[in-house]
Amino acid sequence: MKKRYWRCFVCNDIHIGVRPPELCPTCKVVHAYVEITAREARTILGLLHEGKDFEPEDFRKAIETFTEGNPFMVNPDRERVDGLIGGILGNESRHGLKYCPCRLMTKEVEEDLKIVCPCNFTIHETYKDIEKGECWCSLFIKR
Amino acid sequence: MSKLIMFHGAECPHCRAMHPLVDRLEKEAGIVVERLEVWHNEKNADAMRSYRPLITAKCGGQLRVPTFIKVEANDAVCGEIPYEKLKEWASK
Numbered sequence: 332m333k334k335r336y337w338r339c340f341v342c343n344d345i346h347i348g349v350r351p352p353e354l355c356p357t358c359k360v361v362h363a364y365v366e367i368t369a370r371e372a373r374t375i376l377g378l379l380h381e382g383k384d385f386e387p388e389d390f391r392k393a394i395e396t397f398t399e400g401n402p403f404m405v406n407p408d409r410e411r412v413d414g415l416i417g418g419i420l421g422n423e424s425r426h427g428l429k430y431c432p433c434r435l436m437t438k439e440v441e442e443d444l445k446i447v448c449p450c451n452f453t454i455h456e457t458y459k460d461i462e463k464g465e466c467w468c469s470l471f472i473k474r
Numbered sequence: 475m476s477k478l479i480m481f482h483g484a485e486c487p488h489c490r491a492m493h494p495l496v497d498r499l500e501k502e503a504g505i506v507v508e509r510l511e512v513w514h515n516e517k518n519a520d521a522m523r524s525y526r527p528l529i530t531a532k533c534g535g536q537l538r539v540p541t542f543i544k545v546e547a548n549d550a551v552c553g554e555i556p557y558e559k560l561k562e563w564a565s566k
Contacts, residue, residue, distance in 0.1 A: 411487050418485025422513060432485040435512050435522055435537040446536065456534060467538060469487060 336372040337364040343379070345372050384423065387416045394470070397449060403458075403471045415470045419448050433468035477545040478507045478564055481522045484514055488554040489540040495557045505564050512539060525550070 337351040338344070342358040351364030367375075385393065391405070391412070398404045406412050418432030430436060431446045445451070452458050452466030458473070465472040480496055482489035496507050510518035522529070522537060529541055533552040541552040542560070551563050 414485055414487060418483065418513070421485065425513075432483045432513060433488060433539055435481075435483075435519055435539065437523065437526065437537060442536075467534075467536075 336367045336369055338367045338371070338375065339363045340365055343375060345375055347372070385420065387413070387420060390416055390420060390429075394449060398471065402474055403453075403464075403466075404474050406465070406469055406472050412470060415468055419470075431468050478505055479521075479543040479545060480507050480509045481512050481518070481539050481541045481543070482509060483539045484511055486539050491554050492540045492560075495560055498557060499561055499564060503561055503565060507542075 332349045334347050334349055337346040337348070339346075339355045339358065339360065341360045341363050342355060344355055344357045345367075346352055346364060351366070354361050355363045395405050415432060419429045422428070422430040422432060426436065428443075429448045430443070431448050431450060434446045436443045436446070448468075449471065450466065452471060455467060457467055458464035458471075461473075463473060480492070482492070493509075496509070499505050500507055510521055512519045512522050522541070525541075525543055526537060528543070528548060528550050529537055529552065532550040533541060538552045540554070541550055542564070543550050544564070547566075549563075551560075555563075
């Protein structure tokens with residue numbers, strides 16, 4: 332299924348997906364999304380983007396919030412996580428996205444999106460059906 | 475003895491954990507391992523990509539590090555593995 336681009340006509344939220352959201356998560360207006368082009372989406376996101384990259388603590392907070400309510404958490408080994416976050420943000424700086432430092436880009440977009448942190452590690456053999464499962468790089472571990 | 479390559483990432487904790495084991499392997503088993511860092515060296519990254527069919531078949535469908543390659547035997551193993559297992563695989 333090909334993903335398309337959608338814009339909320341009230342608050343300009345951008346959604347990328349096969350269909351528009353019923354309810355805008357930001358302004359709560361229903362049936363608010365109209366289809367736009369990829370170029371329009373890039374332009375709007377570029378205009379709204381403040382141009383500031385995450386500092387390590389920003390990313391740490393983002394992934395800690397992400398894990399809330401999930402059966403996994405950020406690895407409590409602070410030193411290990413610091414090193415991984417350094418690698419992830421370094422990869423973003425040099426290669427454009429937060430690529431996992433324990434895997435390598437193939438240079439195929441669809442494949443490489445699978446290694447952007449957080450990746451969908453819940454389907455990986457290092458996590459799924461394993462009592463002490465973790466993502467490949469061990470940034471996330473089962474609770 | 476087959477040529478051995480270790481593809482690794484500078485910020486990968488599993489790779490860091492494997493370096494002392496590779497040091498030991500070189501010292502005790504006399505095996506020379508060429509270590510190629512792939513996130514800070516594009517030539518090394520391309521070298522790893524050139525083994526993509528072999529690596530992905532052995533490593534969950536992805537280019538994961540650390541990955542060890544036996545070039546002549548066309549064999550690969552990846553991840554943080556115990557020394558004895560690495561030695562047995564490397565010496566086969």
